[in-house]
Amino acid sequence: MAEIDMKEGFLCPICKIDLKTMTKLHSHFHEEHSEDIDIKKIFKGVMGQARKMIKQNNEGDDSFKSTNRKDLHNLEIYKTYQEIGVTRSHFEKFKEIRNRRLEGFSAETNKLIIRLDKLLLNLPSDSNRRKLHEQTIVPWINGEDVSRCPECTKSFHLVRWQHHCRLCGGIMCRDCSCFLPIAKAENILSHTVQENHITKETNYQDAFRICQYCMNLLESRELMKASRNCNPFITQLYEQLRTYIKDLDKDANMYQKMSLSLNEGKSTYNLFDAQELWEKIMKLSEKIRLISTKIASLGVNNNSNEVSNKELQLQRAVSSGANGYIQSKILSLPALPSEEIYQKLQENRRQKIQQEIKEQKSEEMTDALLSSQIKTEYVHSKPTLSKFQKNIPVDEGWIPDAGSCVYHNDDPILEQMNNIRNYIKQAREAYKFDEVASLEKNLRELQEEYYRQQTIK
Amino acid sequence: MSNRTVSQRPNGQNQGKICQFKLVLLGESAVGKSSLVLRFVKGQFHEFQESTIGAAFLTQTVCLDDTTVKFEIWDTAGQERYHSLAPMYYRGAQAAIVVYDITNQDTFGRAKTWVKELQRQASPNIVIALAGNKTDLANKRSVEYEEASQYAEENALLFMETSAKTAMNVNDIFLAIAKKLPKNDGNVGNGLTSPGSRRLGDADGGSRMSSGCCK
Numbered sequence: 001m002a003e004i005d006m007k008e009g010f011l012c013p014i015c016k017i018d019l020k021t022m023t024k025l026h027s028h029f030h031e032e033h034s035e036d037i038d039i040k041k042i043f044k045g046v047m048g049q050a051r052k053m054i055k056q057n058n059e060g061d062d063s064f065k066s067t068n069r070k071d072l073h074n075l076e077i078y079k080t081y082q083e084i085g086v087t088r089s090h091f092e093k094f095k096e097i098r099n100r101r102l103e104g105f106s107a108e109t110n111k112l113i114i115r116l117d118k119l120l121l122n123l124p125s126d127s128n129r130r131k132l133h134e135q136t137i138v139p140w141i142n143g144e145d146v147s148r149c150p151e152c153t154k155s156f157h158l159v160r161w162q163h164h165c166r167l168c169g170g171i172m173c174r175d176c177s178c179f180l181p182i183a184k185a186e187n188i189l190s191h192t193v194q195e196n197h198i199t200k201e202t203n204y205q206d207a208f209r210i211c212q213y214c215m216n217l218l219e220s221r222e223l224m225k226a227s228r229n230c231n232p233f234i235t236q237l238y239e240q241l242r243t244y245i246k247d248l249d250k251d252a253n254m255y256q257k258m259s260l261s262l263n264e265g266k267s268t269y270n271l272f273d274a275q276e277l278w279e280k281i282m283k284l285s286e287k288i289r290l291i292s293t294k295i296a297s298l299g300v301n302n303n304s305n306e307v308s309n310k311e312l313q314l315q316r317a318v319s320s321g322a323n324g325y326i327q328s329k330i331l332s333l334p335a336l337p338s339e340e341i342y343q344k345l346q347e348n349r350r351q352k353i354q355q356e357i358k359e360q361k362s363e364e365m366t367d368a369l370l371s372s373q374i375k376t377e378y379v380h381s382k383p384t385l386s387k388f389q390k391n392i393p394v395d396e397g398w399i400p401d402a403g404s405c406v407y408h409n410d411d412p413i414l415e416q417m418n419n420i421r422n423y424i425k426q427a428r429e430a431y432k433f434d435e436v437a438s439l440e441k442n443l444r445e446l447q448e449e450y451y452r453q454q455t456i457k
Numbered sequence: 458m459s460n461r462t463v464s465q466r467p468n469g470q471n472q473g474k475i476c477q478f479k480l481v482l483l484g485e486s487a488v489g490k491s492s493l494v495l496r497f498v499k500g501q502f503h504e505f506q507e508s509t510i511g512a513a514f515l516t517q518t519v520c521l522d523d524t525t526v527k528f529e530i531w532d533t534a535g536q537e538r539y540h541s542l543a544p545m546y547y548r549g550a551q552a553a554i555v556v557y558d559i560t561n562q563d564t565f566g567r568a569k570t571w572v573k574e575l576q577r578q579a580s581p582n583i584v585i586a587l588a589g590n591k592t593d594l595a596n597k598r599s600v601e602y603e604e605a606s607q608y609a610e611e612n613a614l615l616f617m618e619t620s621a622k623t624a625m626n627v628n629d630i631f632l633a634i635a636k637k638l639p640k641n642d643g644n645v646g647n648g649l650t651s652p653g654s655r656r657l658g659d660a661d662g663g664s665r666m667s668s669g670c671c672k
């Protein structure tokens with residue numbers, strides 16, 4: 001559409017005149033259009049009601065809702081609204097009031113932004129034409145009756161002139177003027193965030209003179225924008241701290257499992273692995289301790305007074321929380337047996353198992369027994385070997401006959417065993433001890449099978 | 458009601474009927490009612506749409522097969538303090554679009570209240586459409602499509618998710634409404650049953666018809 005038929009305001013829905021205020025619209029509608037039978041019926045009650053509402057509205061905003069609710073119930077058309085019983089929550093009302101305020105602020109700020117956009121569009125450089133341009137977009141308040149600056153209440157005279165805010169048209173004195181640089185204005189309109197602040201300098205060649213109130217609105221909008229995008233140092237540290245704590249949790253769980261199993265003399269896990277994991281846990285907790293001290297001392301050492309009390313409180317809480325976490329975590333972890341004790345534990349366990357086996361073999365003393373003995377033997381031979389594991393490459397240390405892997409590599413079982421040893425090595429390097437355990441179990445089974453084949457031959 | 462009439466298209470091709478309908482937009486403020494209208498009527502979108510004062514009135518014409526449909530659009534202000542004005546605007550309307558913001562659950566609740574109010578107090582034959590606006594902000598969504606669509610189905614509403622920003626489904630929802638409105642001769646031109654919908658005469662040379670027709 002080339003030319004759009006658009007009107008806005010307190011428009012009469014029938015003659016489309018703008019009545020300027022809600023009250024006038026209501027009474028116009030009532031007086032001019034009440035002959036319209038259809039509508040008269042519907043609005044007869046509403047109009048009277050609306051008048052009352054408006055009166056009450058003028059008396060005080062807060063009484064508005066509650067009083068007219070009561071009256072509305074007398075109205076035919078609102079009767080059906082009574083479905084809700086007695087309720088006590090005032091949250092909705094609170095939200096309503098709060099939303100109205102927020103809405104007011106954001107609408108006001110939006111208005112300023114739109115005006116700023118219009119001001120910047122084709123802004124003349126010639127100062128007289130620029131003034132004209134500014135006034136067509138935001139009409140200036142007539143200053144005749146304004147004898148004092150509304151901000152500082154000093155009276156205007158020959159030396160203290162009236163100035164106008166380019167965004168709201170309001171009046172202020174020179175001292176109460178703020179200046180919004182054009183570059184900054186452009187910045188506000190674009191969606192990027194920038195540091196520079198609205199100045200109070202008196203250089204107004206390339207700036208808009210605005211009042212304190214408009215400046216506050218714009219500045220708080222910029223602050224909101226900035227806070228949405230920034231990632232302060234403390235947040236980065238905190239995120240790092242969280243990942244360390246997550247890692248530590250994972251490792252501590254693993255360690256706990258390993259340690260319990262080892263203390264029972266089981267050979268599912270390897271004592272050296274567990275010791276290494278313990279060292280890793282100690283290193284991690286040291287890192288956490290360092291980072292938490294750093295958080296606690298942020299902004300304290302370089303005595304820049306930019307840290308508020310609340311911030312300090314928060315920092316200290318984060319720090320002591322982290323330290324407390326480490327302490328309770330580390331204390332809760334069971335100690336590992338020494339090598340000697342571990343060997344004894346294993347010995348005890350082996351004897352116990354053999355005892356059980358003896359008890360079982362009352363009837364069948366055949367092949368079944370033999371193979372189970374071989375099995376336990378294999379299970380328990382591992383830890384002794386693993387003692388040397390640090391020096392001996394896994395690939396060799398596990399092969400009964402050194403070099404046999406080269407000669408017998410055509411045997412698929414041996415090849416598979418080699419592969420698995422390789423996997424175990426990789427899993428161990430990645431601290432995946434559960435996988436190590438299950439791979440080792442797999443390897444043992446293969447070894448049993450291989451051994452059986454060899455003895456049959 | 459005024460007797461404003463609209464001329465036929467200047468380029469005199471075969472016309473069919475011309476219908477005029479009153480459509481009202483309702484919904485919490487800032488859900489994008491004005492933005493939807495602006496997109497539909499002018500094809501524009503403003504990131505910083507000034508909030509509506511009182512109500513805004515616009516018109517737009519669309520062509521449907523052999524029928525020309527002219528919408529008289531009343532875009533209301535959503536703020537609670539203007540609520541007492543709303544009945545003036547939705548009374549006698551043949552269609553209403555109730556808008557909510559998919560990123561704000563409260564506005565969906567408000568939309569339901571509007572639907573209820575319309576069902577009770579607007580013309581019984583009113584065509585109600587529910588629009589879940591701001592779909593471009595999908596990552597902030599808090600009203601699920603299924604929830605709204607099920608609600609719409611239960612209440613026999615037209616339903617679409619729209620974005621005034623990307624223009625998604627904006628023309629579509631107005632067109633869907635136009636399709637659903639009664640246009641047979643029985644309804645058209647019968648000022649008594651539906652006062653806003655009338656067949657428009659050929660007289661009265663005011664050329665208000667748009668070139669935006671059939672775009």
Ligand SMILES: Nc1nc2c(ncn2[C@@H]2O[C@H](COP(=O)(O)OP(=O)(O)O)[C@@H](O)[C@H]2O)c(=O)[nH]1
Pocket residue numbers: 484485486487488489490491492493503504505506507508509535590591592593594619620621622623
């Ligand atoms: N991202 C996005 N913003 C929208 C959309 N529609 C409206 N807005 C914005 O939402 C705000 C309120 O829109 P407005 O049309 O004034 O809402 P009204 O109060 O319901 O008329 C404005 O800042 C619009 O730019 C949309 O589809 N997507």
Ligand SMILES: [Mg+2]
Pocket residue numbers: 487490491492507508509532533534535
């Ligand atoms: Mg609006």
Ligand SMILES: [Zn+2]
Pocket residue numbers: 012013014015016017028029032033
């Ligand atoms: Zn009127």
Ligand SMILES: [Zn+2]
Pocket residue numbers: 149150151152153154172173174175176
């Ligand atoms: Zn002053």
Ligand SMILES: [Zn+2]
Pocket residue numbers: 165166167168169170210211212213214215
């Ligand atoms: Zn100002």
